[in-house]
Amino acid sequence: MSTQPLRPPVKAVTFDLDFTLWDLTGVLHHAEAVCQGLLEQRYPEVAARFDRDGLRALRNTVAEETPAIAHDVTALRRAGLRRAGELAGYHGGELDQLVEEAFEVFLEARHAVTLYDDSLPLLRALQGQVRVGALTNGNAEVARLGMEGYFDFALSAVELGAAKPSHLVFETAANRAGVPASQIVHVGDDVHSDVYGASNFGMQAVWLNRDGASWPAEVPRVPHHQVTSLAELEGMLLGLIRASA
Incomplete structure (x- = not known):
């Protein structure tokens, strides 16, 4: 089975942006x-x-x-x-x-995006608890949205010269977080870029599957956890953070 529960210790959480924290439709x-x-x-x-x-x-x-x-x-x-x-x-x-x-x-x-209702509550809950990062293949800037206060670091393909699922992206994130990959939870909606990439690097990958999609046949299955909302993930992470103290 490739689906597995998240495990402590969790010292950092990284997020994809488009279609993870906000809706990019249209x-x-x-x-x-x-x-x-x-x-x-x-x-x-x-x-x-x-x-x-x-x-x-x-x-x-x-x-x-x-x-x-x-x-x-x-x-x-x-x-x-x-x-x-x-x-x-x-x-x-x-x-x-x-x-x-x-x-x-x-x-x-x-940047005229609409945040999902469950995005800010999760980011607020994580503030001061763990290192929080943003990893995007696009050109969204959390600072342009006034959200820089929720993140300890933000990385983009534009800045790095590489895009997820490249190991370079996740390696740089681990270096910025200052913790081992196994203690980082990465959350994203894209199976190939986010879940496959993070899991392959040794992070705990979370597939945010809001629409109940099936795993794409062309992407090799990797260990990961699946949630349908960030609210569901919030309780999991808070429990893991307490277990990691």
């Missing part, structure tokens, strides 16, 4: 629409040539051409905007300004 679509509106107003030559689907296709092309940045969603989006600007005839400082303005309005709108 957010990226909205952010891309905001970005497109900025392009229509400020850089109409780009907007006339590339709609949202066109920009997405261009990013895919850039990712294929430069696999070294394929994990870095920020670098990839910036590179796509730069390519679009170049093809529309922009260059030099004007091109740099286009990339900065378009990316910034996208990034701000990308």
Whole structure:
């Protein structure tokens, strides 16, 4: 059996962000629409040539051409905007300004997320009890959401040059937490990136499976624990923390 109970001692808890602490449904679509509106107003030559689907296709092309940045969603989006600007005839400082303005309005709108009802209660319960970290493959910034006070550290693929399930991400998290991997509980919704990655590194992996999905056939089964809500996990963690004292 690959499903197993969590065990003490627990000295740190790390969280994925998108679809773990907040709902990202429709957010990226909205952010891309905001970005497109900025392009229509400020850089109409780009907007006339590339709609949202066109920009997405261009990013895919850039990712294929430069696999070294394929994990870095920020670098990839910036590179796509730069390519679009170049093809529309922009260059030099004007091109740099286009990339900065378009990316910034996208990034701000990308943070218009809705936290799940059970997220803040769990984070508050963990404050001062264990080290708490955020691990994301995206470009969400807890500080931009005013949530930095809940975390002792935050790591992103943008910063690390690697994305979950890479061992580098979880190794860096363990170093930041300052405790052995076996004493860290990692929580995430993505079976491959979060559960498989964390378990393979030796962490106690928790699959947050809000919708009762089945384990994907293409992902090797690994030891993990499964919960349907963060509220369910909160009681488990508080009990483990007391047992770890």
